[in-house]
Amino acid sequence: MAAAVRSLRVESLASSGLLTIPAEYVRPEWERLSIVDVLKEAELEAEGKAREEAGPQIPVVDFKGLESGEESERKRVEEEVRKAAAEWGVMQVMNHGVEGEVIERLKKAGEAFFALPMEEKEQYANDQAAGKIDGYGSKLANNASGQLEWEDYFFHLLYPEDKRNMAVWPKNPENYV
Template sequence: MAPSKPNWANDSVTDFVINKGNGVKGLSETGIKTLPEQYIQPLEERTMSKVMVGESIPIIDASNWEDPKVGAAICDAAEKWGFFQIINHGIPQEVLDNVKNATYRFFDSPAEEKNKYSKENSVSNNVRYTTSFIPTVEKALEWKDYLSLFYVSEDEASKLWPSSCKDEVLAYMHNGSIVVKRLLSVLLKGLNVTEIDSEKEQLVTGSKRVNLNFYPVCPNPELTVGVGRHSDVSAFTVLLQDDIGGLYVRVEGKDSWVHVPPVKGSLVINIGDALQIFSNGRYRSIEHRVVANGNSNRISVPLFINPRPEDIIAPLPEVLASTGEKPIYKPILYSDYVRHFYRKSHDGKLTIDFAKA
């Protein structure tokens, strides 16, 4: 449902987008022809110095998780790229299609309905509808709306998550848990962690958050970004893309970027800061960004796999023992690390410096 056209003499862009819950989707649907000043990014943030044509992140066939070649390919990609795609991962295509449809269904609901989940109105900090990244601290806003759902329990999700999408999101998350366990096993074995007990599993993957991201058509996509340069604070992220494209990954050690092409049925996996810390820098979280699109709406559904807020993250003892390395990172409370990330606008990889020894 398109919002009623605002009277810009009485309604500021910020009030229309944020306070009234229309988001940039609602702004886009008013038919604006010029990007509002609030969304114009500095030149260095909206341009990529070099885009490498014909290169992309590895695509790994995960149909046989027990095959040592699969594990070796995943660990190699985690070290060299920090990003890879997996196909034949075991999540039914119907589950993926359903959660994408549910994402559109939520964002197509009236602004009044979506705004029930804004920071000011939501009954829980675990359910949050917002726009951009952190509008209160950003000098320039990003062209994106999103719904963030932190999983605590089935009971809370059933009671508090939006009815338009909760069943589909839960199905995606629960089906994804099998992939998460397999990835955890492969990645930790690559770090010489041979015994993965429940304590170790909880330390690395003890909490989960799903975001539903909506990137509307933008009148001047060359002037803004869908998401600015950043690395995730997760242990790792399982991302479902649609078929539009627009995700770019920085090539480690080079001032250049590669596009992550949509592959039907695939999942994009990227290493987060927490796993970089656990691995003492062996696995790399990598800067990535999303460009704005002038022709099509785009959605994505990331499943963030994180330590629990109360966990202390630091290089794993098994990693240090096997390599004889000194720890690059100090022990830090995970909730403190995440809080630091959310105190500022996207700034590439600078958050990791907060944890350096």
């Protein structure tokens, strides 16, 4: 079973020597042209430069209004989150209150986990067919355009707390938790 799962990992495909991306992962040209690099976009915006690319933007939701204590601001933020979740399923959140140092530690722990050998990561593999969604996996469901997603991930159930399973949280790297 583990060998079958391992062969489906995007990392395995990427390191297999393939010269082209398998067709089931290739997005239509219109979609490739419309996706922008959100981080680059934020850099340009911070520098006061205009966006040159055309196409849809991943929604950016500013949580700063939540600090005002005003009901109208809270409702506005809630509506922006609701709209982004319904229309995109993803959003960039600004002014969320998570310290930059914490974000950097999270990034480093994630990078360290994904740098581990495949066999070690597979110890934390999820099994969606059995209803076990938390853990290490590859997104094998088709997206709205019909393609598979080119990604491996580690999914954590945090809430409700009775669904949190610390047994699937990696022991390596030590700073993961």
